Amino acid sequence: MNAARASFADQTLPNWRRAVLKVGSSLLAAEGEGLSPRHALNLAQFVAASQAEGREVVIVSSGAVAAGRGLLHRQATAGAAMAERQALAALGQAxxxxxWQRFFSHPVAQVLLTHDDLRNRRRYLNARATLMELLQLGAIPVVNENDTVSVDELKLGDNDNLAAIVAALVDADALFIATDIDGFYSANPRTDADAQPIDEVEALTPAFFAMAGGAGSGVGTGGMRTKLEAAAKAGAAGIETFLFNGTRADTLARLARGTLNGTRFRAAQNRLAARKYWLSHVPLEPGRILVDAGAARAMGEKGASLLPGGVLGAEGDFRRGDMVEVVAKGEGGERRVARGVSQYSAADIRRIAGRHSRDIEAVLGYNYGENVIHRDDLVLL
Structure with missing residues (x-):
């Protein structure tokens, strides 16, 4: 790289509570075969330092196929059959x-996701609930695409975009993408000596995508373009993206202290506004949840979740994960008060209506949490 080229400016990170850290294969693959701890250690130290500050981090990590190749002492080949890549991924996941586990005193949890898990609303909610519970337990979720069962036409395709989806899934405040160059440039810095660093991107226009090159290494599946796609997806969900060089210990040490040396992609709007907009515009399913005046007041005045104790009943035949209307019933008649994503089906709600949250499992034989609708999945009308 040209020594005279301008460097990235240091920027103060906004305060964040929960983040997704995406780590690509190029940072984990050994030069010969298999995995190397060389860069993973510094990345893990950033995660550990963040946890010590009371923050939560989900890691989206590539590297399973490279690890599988290392076990079999097999070199990467272009155009490898799908079944071979799936087998290598299965071998390499452990x-x-x-x-990752060798670097942490906290337990590491493996979470494998497919396109179908994120397309199907009920499975999406199950994945969200699992990740949230893992974070609540103090564990470090390590997410990867489930390559062993994915098919070509339904593959998520790259972990940059998966990381953006996971960031929205867990209501993250930030998406950190660790790569093997210092940030986003006006051209490919490996081939263009005039490439200039871009410290901040307010909005991702087609001109920025035109600057992005292809894959930077023979190990990963994503290049700079997929990182811009991920930043665009995250930005639409109100999440800012920070791109930096994960091979540099000094960059990661500064990141842990709240300073970015790389590129910041701003979100179009804040995370809460983006989620509330989505909740306000998702089509409603036929059916309603009927609540009493106390539940309506708690949601409206205190921002509370909807608990079964305040539910009077349910109308229709909606399913868990559907967007439904919440209607308050009282002496003055009915009043629309909210809409939200129901954690339970209409049939289940009719059985637990008026009961305490602790009774849900005794009544149904299972439970999806104490809330009928969580406050994060609810918008007032």
Whole structure:
């Protein structure tokens, strides 16, 4: 890289509570075969320092296929059959989780997701609930695409975009993308000596995508373009993206202290506004949840979740994960008060209506949490 080229300016990170850290194969793959802890250690130290500050981090990590190749002492080949890549991923997943676990005193949890898990609303909610519970337990979720069962036409395709989806899934405040160059440039810095660093991107226009090149290494599946796609997806959900060089220990040490040396992609709006907009515009399913005046007041005045104790009943035949209307019933008649994503089906709600949250499992034989609608999945009308 040209030594005279301008460097990225230091920027103060906004305060964040929960983040997704995406780590690509190029940072984990050994030069010969298998995985190397060389860069993973510094990345893990950033995660540990963040946890010590009371923050939560979900890692989206590539590297399973490279780890599988290392076990079999097999070199990467272009155009490898889908079944071969799936088999290598299956062999390498345990190695990948083992690599991360060696750096943490907290337990590491493996979470494998597919396109169908994120397209199907009920499975999406189950994945969200699992990740939230893992964070509540103090564990470090390590997410990867479930390559062993994915098919070409339904693959998420790259972990940059998966990381953006996971960031929205867990209501993250920030998406950190660790790569093997210092940030986003006006051209490919490996081939263009005139490439200039871009410290901040207010809005991702087609001109920025035109600057992005292809994949930077033979190990990963994503290049700079997929990182811009991820930043655009995250930005639409109100999440800012921070791109930096994960091979540099000094960059990661500064990141842990709240300073970015790389590129900041701003979100179009704040995270809460983006989620509330989505909740306000998702089509409603036929059916309603009927609540008493106390529940309506708690949601409206205190921002509370909807608990079964305040529910009078349910109308229709909606399913868990559907967007439904919440209607208050009282002496003055009915009043629309909210809409939200129901954690339970209409049939389940009719059975637990008026009961205490602790009774849900005794009544149904299972439970999806104490809330009928969580406050994060609810918008007032």
């Amino acid at each position: 190695q990948l989780i083992g690599l």
